[in-house]
Amino acid sequence: MFELVSTQTILSATVGCLVATYLLFYAVLHLTQDEKEPPLVSTVVPFLSPLIGMVKWSMGFYTHMRDKYKDLPIYTLRLPGIRLYVVNSTNLIPVVQRQWRILIFPPVTARASEFAMGGSKEALAIMREDMITDNGFMHSFIRATHPALSNGPVLDGLNGNALEVLTASLDNIASQGHKKAKMYDWMRHEFLMATTDSVYGPHNPLRDPSNEAAWHVYHPTIMFLMLGVIPLRVFRSAINARDQLAKAFKDYHINRHYTQGSVYIQQWTQHFVSWGISADDIGRFHNGATFALVANTIPTAFWMVYHIFSDPSVTEDCRNEVLKAVTMTEENGVQVCTVRAKTIKENCPTLVSTFQEVFRVHGMANSVRIANEDHLLDGKYLIKKGGMIMMPARVQHHSKEIWGDDVEVFNARRFVRKPGGPKPNPVAFRGFGGGTTLCPGRHFATTEILLFTATLLLRFDVLPAGGGEWVMPTTEKSSQAEAMEQPDFDIEIELTPRPGAGRKWRVSFEGTGEAALVAEDL
Numbered sequence: 001m002f003e004l005v006s007t008q009t010i011l012s013a014t015v016g017c018l019v020a021t022y023l024l025f026y027a028v029l030h031l032t033q034d035e036k037e038p039p040l041v042s043t044v045v046p047f048l049s050p051l052i053g054m055v056k057w058s059m060g061f062y063t064h065m066r067d068k069y070k071d072l073p074i075y076t077l078r079l080p081g082i083r084l085y086v087v088n089s090t091n092l093i094p095v096v097q098r099q100w101r102i103l104i105f106p107p108v109t110a111r112a113s114e115f116a117m118g119g120s121k122e123a124l125a126i127m128r129e130d131m132i133t134d135n136g137f138m139h140s141f142i143r144a145t146h147p148a149l150s151n152g153p154v155l156d157g158l159n160g161n162a163l164e165v166l167t168a169s170l171d172n173i174a175s176q177g178h179k180k181a182k183m184y185d186w187m188r189h190e191f192l193m194a195t196t197d198s199v200y201g202p203h204n205p206l207r208d209p210s211n212e213a214a215w216h217v218y219h220p221t222i223m224f225l226m227l228g229v230i231p232l233r234v235f236r237s238a239i240n241a242r243d244q245l246a247k248a249f250k251d252y253h254i255n256r257h258y259t260q261g262s263v264y265i266q267q268w269t270q271h272f273v274s275w276g277i278s279a280d281d282i283g284r285f286h287n288g289a290t291f292a293l294v295a296n297t298i299p300t301a302f303w304m305v306y307h308i309f310s311d312p313s314v315t316e317d318c319r320n321e322v323l324k325a326v327t328m329t330e331e332n333g334v335q336v337c338t339v340r341a342k343t344i345k346e347n348c349p350t351l352v353s354t355f356q357e358v359f360r361v362h363g364m365a366n367s368v369r370i371a372n373e374d375h376l377l378d379g380k381y382l383i384k385k386g387g388m389i390m391m392p393a394r395v396q397h398h399s400k401e402i403w404g405d406d407v408e409v410f411n412a413r414r415f416v417r418k419p420g421g422p423k424p425n426p427v428a429f430r431g432f433g434g435g436t437t438l439c440p441g442r443h444f445a446t447t448e449i450l451l452f453t454a455t456l457l458l459r460f461d462v463l464p465a466g467g468g469e470w471v472m473p474t475t476e477k478s479s480q481a482e483a484m485e486q487p488d489f490d491i492e493i494e495l496t497p498r499p500g501a502g503r504k505w506r507v508s509f510e511g512t513g514e515a516a517l518v519a520e521d522l
């Protein structure tokens with residue numbers, strides 16, 4: 001009898017505590033929410049419902065929320081320690097982007113520099129001192145490095161070097177006559193080498209196989225490190241790999257190897273040095289530069305090759321287009337095929353459309369900003385200081401209203417311009433983000449990927465190994481630190497040289513035009 005009473009007492013005390021805690025959190029949630037803020041949703045379990053939803057729906061969370069709260073142009077999610085304002089409406093995106101001195105991006109970069117790269121207190125203080133005006137480290141960094149990544153001869157040089165490395169690798173396969181490969185592994189290696197060689201020059205630290213291996217240990221943990229809540233000892237091998245890379249980049253810096261690298265890395269270095277950042281920190285921040293260079297370029301190139309070669313009609317149309325970019329000459333008895341970059345970017349509609357469709361279907365940039373003061377967005381929605389605004393690309397890219405009933409279908413020709421046909425709203429294309437933080441590396445990556453794909457089409461047949469079917473990898477495990485979905489598993493392919501594959505191949509950037517993909521470039 002005594003035992004029964006005490007069990008009942010404990011039970012009712014526990015239930016009472018739980019109810020009281022629930023009511024307390026429920027009250028805190030609602031009392032601290034201003035009625036002028038965007039409508040608060042997902043509150044069943046205060047502060048935890050959004051997290052539960054994120055785990056349950058994974059990358060589909062924000063599209064699920066958009067479908068559930070169709071009429072909300074923007075809504076508030078409350079998570080422990082953070083107000084998250086999620087934008088559904090395409091029309092609100094330019095409104096957010098125009099407020100770039102109030103709804104700012106640099107705190108996100110600073111957070112990555114602190115938690116993912118391990119920057120020192122001194123370096124972070126310099127970065128954070130002024131994240132608003134053009135005089136601060138962050139905004140002046142973009143201004144200092146943009147010119148080397150904008151269309152022109154300097155960028156052509158960067159792309160030319162990357163293409164030389166990629167072409168040499170294709171030459172190698174052509175001379176072997178045949179190659180079986182794990183597609184993602186193969187492309188990841190080739191693009192990592194080509195992109196970093198072109199940027200870092202002949203002393204590229206990632207040419208050392210042990211540094212390449214370290215990159216593959218460190219890179220997948222960046223998203224978790226960014227959270228800054230999981231103890232570092234959990235990531236011991238990733239932190240060791242990060243330190244190894246930072247040391248290799250520090251040596252690269254101290255030995256002034258950047259003077260033989262690209263204009264981009266010279267300007268990058270000059271900026272850090274002129275702000276008094278130490279050689280130790282410069283080594284660490286090179287890990288961030290490498291992340292920007294390759295983290296999205298590699299999966300984008302993978303999907304591009306996958307979607308072109310897995311559909312024979314797309315392969316044929318693209319191949320016919322890129323053939324028009326080739327001129328053949330003879331030099332000292334050697335047949336030379338020159339691929340004109342200008343034609344590839346300006347006169348290959350199916351190829352460029354496939355590239356855009358890759359971004360629409362696989363692009364997952366979340367585009368976040370932090371409010372540095374209270375702000376009434378569009379004169380209607382109160383965004384509280386410290387709150388995070390998010391404009392998820394997937395919400396825009398998977399909207400039936402914008403793209404039509406076949407929104408979930410990969411349509412390689414979706415972006416081919418039809419005379420008099422409807423044009424999709426370019427603001428809804430968020431592959432490279434948008435506004436003042438629009439990716440400055442977009443021209444570099446676009447040219448590298450388009451020209452690699454064109455050369456591959458011209459020189460090789462690519463088929464699943466063993467005559468099987470193409471199986472599109474799932475993407476559920478993709479790291480949310482990236483702007484492009486990553487394949488959950490690899491696929492085996494066979495590359496077989498086409499007639500002429502063994503000739504000498506090169507790329508010409510003469511009169512290079514621009515593949516204008518985003519609203520800002522159109």
Ligand code: HEM
Nearest residue numbers: 292293296297300365367432433434437438439441445483
């Ligand atoms: C396919 C490849 C790439 C994709 C999909 C991509 C995507 C993006 C996205 C979505 C953003 C954020 C924009 C925003 O929030 O509005 C961004 C920013 C940035 N990207 Fe890229 N990127 C790629 C390649 C590159 C390359 C090759 C570089 C080379 C330097 C680069 C450098 C940067 C930098 C420095 C920023 C920050 C801009 C700022 O702080 O204002 N990206 N990128």
